[in-house]
Amino acid sequence: MFHLLLSSASLASLTGISASIHSFILSHDYLAIVILMALESASLPIPSEVVLPLTGYFVYTGLLNLYLAIISTLIGTAIGITIDYYIAYFLGKDVVYKHAERFHINRKMLDSFDRWFVANAGFTVFIGRLIPVVRGLISFPAGFAQMDIKKFYLYSLSGSFIWNVVLIAFGYYAFGSTTNILIMLAATGIFVQALYIVYVVAMRKIRSSSAKK
Numbered sequence: 007m008f009h010l011l012l013s014s015a016s017l018a019s020l021t022g023i024s025a026s027i028h029s030f031i032l033s034h035d036y037l038a039i040v041i042l043m044a045l046e047s048a049s050l051p052i053p054s055e056v057v058l059p060l061t062g063y064f065v066y067t068g069l070l071n072l073y074l075a076i077i078s079t080l081i082g083t084a085i086g087i088t089i090d091y092y093i094a095y096f097l098g099k100d101v102v103y104k105h106a107e108r109f110h111i112n113r114k115m116l117d118s119f120d121r122w123f124v125a126n127a128g129f130t131v132f133i134g135r136l137i138p139v140v141r142g143l144i145s146f147p148a149g150f151a152q153m154d155i156k157k158f159y160l161y162s163l164s165g166s167f168i169w170n171v172v173l174i175a176f177g178y179y180a181f182g183s184t185t186n187i188l189i190m191l192a193a194t195g196i197f198v199q200a201l202y203i204v205y206v207v208a209m210r211k212i213r214s215s216s217a218k219k
Contacts, residue, residue, distance in 0.1 A: 024056050031060055035070055039078040040085070047086020047166075049142045058170055062177020072174075079170040080163060087145045087162050094149025102146060127153050128161050135165025 031038045039061055046052040058079065064070040094102055127148070134144030148158050 023053070024060075027052075027056055028060055031057075031064060032069070035064070036074055036078040039070075039075060040082040043079050043082025043170075044085040044089075046142065047083045047145075048089040049086075049145075054141075054169070055138070055173065058173030059177030059180065062174040063180070065174065066178045072178075075174065076167075076171060079174070080167060083166045083170070084159070084163065087158075087166075090145035091149040091155075091158060094146040095152055099150050102150075127151065128157060131158060131161040132165040135162055136169055141165075141169065 027042060030042065034041075039057070042052050042057045043054065046054045046057065061070065061075050061079065065072045065075055131144055131148055131153070134140045145158075145162070148162075
């Protein structure tokens with residue numbers, strides 16, 4: 007009964023950009039997911055925290071296939087991170103920083119990551135993909151440092167795969183039974199806490215490295 011109420015009220019409860027994303031996926035299914043995730047990964051203000059749970063919901067309703075949905079998110083992610091990587095790679099730090107606000111880039115955070123990046127490239131990219139806000143910026147330091155493109159894709163897509171699957175699963179189970187919701191919330195809570203610990207440790211190292219320099 008609970009999941010039926012959620013299903014019938016889902017569109018009514020969505021507002022603004024969430025409703026637009028809902029309609030876009032409903033109309034264009036996998037192509038919409040690719041486009042939305044490409045924009046999100048290219049640092050545009052498209053929240054994956056909305057796109058991915060909605061994708062999970064559409065998998066639950068049978069509109070989308072789970073495996074094709076996951077592949078679509080990764081294709082979109084690959085497109086978006088490639089755009090940011092090569093913007094940084096070819097334009098360089100000065101040009102990107104000059105226009106940071108237009109790209110919705112937090113320059114202070116990006117500068118801290120850039121200083122710490124060279125010695126911790128793989129770890130930074132992988133963990134960065136698992137942290138909100140940071141995940142949309144991490145392609146720039148990789149591009150500035152001209153990180154090996156194969157390693158960049160390996161670490162980026164590995165972290166993104168975990169992020170995408172967890173949020174899709176949350177959207178899927180949120181429309182299941184109450185038991186499923188409680189289990190998923192508990193698992194998500196543990197996941198978020200683990201990410202927070204990693205984030206705190208990483209930021210301390212970044213600040214320490216930046217202070218020394």
